[in-house]
Amino acid sequence: LQSRAAMPLMVMTFVIMAVGIFLPMGPLAHYFKLQALPSLYFVFLPVILLAYMGLTQAVKGFYIRRFGWQ
Template sequence: PMLPIHILIQNLLYDISQLGIPWDSVDEDFLLKPRQWDPSGVGRFMLILGPLSSFFDILTFLVLWFVFKANSPLCQGLFQAGWFVEGLLSQTIIVHMIRTIKIPFVQSRAALPLMLSTFGVILIGAIIPFSPIGHSLGMQSLPKAYFLWLLLILISYMLFTQLIKGWYIKKFKSWLA
């Protein structure tokens, strides 16, 4: 698993990525009719979407373990770096997925400050394992092929999230409102 310092840095970077949220706006058509917030919807949402995130974390573990042979103490820095990057990127991207009922980046885009903060953190997070900071934290540089796998995992995560979001909206007639 990741070291405590990795988790702290990952959490700090994620928090920084969310600094753009106050400048974001809601889709205009979402505001056309008044809505009453139902807090039970958030709990239901977490129970449905939470396991999906865990599934893709486990998939990342399997790729690191079997494809990149990060399965010995000698390679723990590689495993930690791969998990650090996937975890940070997936939790940062998911914000764009859940902020709208529409297709993110296509039908609805976040405000520029949120786009800059999230994609800036994604870039920083992807670079850390290659940097002196990452190496001082025990991370190993990730092979280029890892990023192809990561891209496949993240795109799959986004697609499944969008599918589940569509199902959720049809079933419960609302989206986190």
């Protein structure tokens, strides 16, 4: 519960995020009928991700206190 993710998992996560951001803005967007994300999205994205990480840590802490580490 307290360890970090493996390096291949972190790399693939960043690759998938990059593809997810590039796809609606790249040359294939018209083919998939996607439109570019508004710039306000990129303002709120770090806030949402930080809130998600904080909530995940809080739930992990609750789980460890409630059920123990093992």
